[in-house]
Amino acid sequence: MESAQIEQLLNKYLEGNTSIAEERELKAYFSSNNVALHLLPYKEMFGYFKNQEEIQFTKTLPLQPRKRNVVKWIGVAASFVILFGTALFYMNSNGTNEDLGTYDDPEIALIETQKALEMLSENVSYGVESVAVLQEYNESKKTIFK
Amino acid sequence: MNQQEFLNIISPFKDKVFRIAKRLLVSSEEAEDATQEVLIRLWNKKEGLDKYNSVEALAVTMTKNYCLDQLKSKRASNLKLVHSNYSDNQAGVDKQVEDKDSWSWVEKIMNNLPEQQRLIVQMRDVEEYEFSEIAKALEMNETAVRVALSRARKMIKEKLVEKHNYGISTNRTITK
Numbered sequence A: 001m002e003s004a005q006i007e008q009l010l011n012k013y014l015e016g017n018t019s020i021a022e023e024r025e026l027k028a029y030f031s032s033n034n035v036a037l038h039l040l041p042y043k044e045m046f047g048y049f050k051n052q053e054e055i056q057f058t059k060t061l062p063l064q065p066r067k068r069n070v071v072k073w074i075g076v077a078a079s080f081v082i083l084f085g086t087a088l089f090y091m092n093s094n095g096t097n098e099d100l101g102t103y104d105d106p107e108i109a110l111i112e113t114q115k116a117l118e119m120l121s122e123n124v125s126y127g128v129e130s131v132a133v134l135q136e137y138n139e140s141k142k143t144i145f146k
Numbered sequence B: 001m002n003q004q005e006f007l008n009i010i011s012p013f014k015d016k017v018f019r020i021a022k023r024l025l026v027s028s029e030e031a032e033d034a035t036q037e038v039l040i041r042l043w044n045k046k047e048g049l050d051k052y053n054s055v056e057a058l059a060v061t062m063t064k065n066y067c068l069d070q071l072k073s074k075r076a077s078n079l080k081l082v083h084s085n086y087s088d089n090q091a092g093v094d095k096q097v098e099d100k101d102s103w104s105w106v107e108k109i110m111n112n113l114p115e116q117q118r119l120i121v122q123m124r125d126v127e128e129y130e131f132s133e134i135a136k137a138l139e140m141n142e143t144a145v146r147v148a149l150s151r152a153r154k155m156i157k158e159k160l161v162e163k164h165n166y167g168i169s170t171n172r173t174i175t176k
Helices: A003-014 A020-029 A037-052 A066-099 A106-145 B005-010 B012-024 B028-044 B047-050 B057-101 B103-110 B115-126 B130-138 B142-175
Strands: none
Touching: A003 A066, A003 B005, A037 B103, A037 B142, A066 B047, A066 B057, A106 B012, B005 B028, B005 B057, B012 B028, B012 B057, B012 B115, B012 B130, B028 B047, B057 B115, B057 B130, B103 B115, B103 B142, B115 B130, B115 B142, B130 B142
């Protein structure tokens, strides 16, 4: 295109009266290498506009705000399940502890009871023995402090 | 609407939204955050999207409003700083701008334009939207859009010509 024609178009451009098609013509002219010397400032301008078209948005979009909420609530639900689960487990295990130590057969129960009582009396008599020592101590105290 | 359908709807314009946000906020990171925010807001109201005849126009309007809000709150917090260490803050900003020498001149010039003009140049000269679309997305009338666009284009051109002449004259003094 001739530079006179370009200049005419440029004036129209500066007034804001060019169409998109005409502006594309200008961009094409200024991206070529035979730009008239006095029009060089425009080359920079249109070159910049052309170059700006290539900038891209590269950041990824976190598009699951709702799904994330679901995940959050799953966490809350899971912690409740664990809480109640452990609570129930402890209650149940306490209950079974109470059942332990009972016998269905009375004879075995008798034997076991005897065993337990024997063990108890053994310990009691061991205790009595040590009390006997105390008794002796008491007696000697009495003889001294009378 | 499932995720894939939503992605299909936004894929033609998500880059545009990002570029518009970047034009206003300048920083790529802030623009990424803004784009993410706008797209997620769209996703959250995905059931009502059928009501809009152009989701793209809606996205652009949302981006514009979100970014302008961001800039407003940023300015509000900057004003507080101005009282305590005005000169320090200023120097930091200047240096930041100079450090980024990869920025082209046009970008620097555009960053000095009013936000509305920046948006319009971005939407017309980069994204190639029709005037009617720009007017709708920015809630302006078409004539106002044309006037603002014309002002912005002239300003960019003027600054570039200035810089160009300056460049030539300094080259001459160097060679002399």
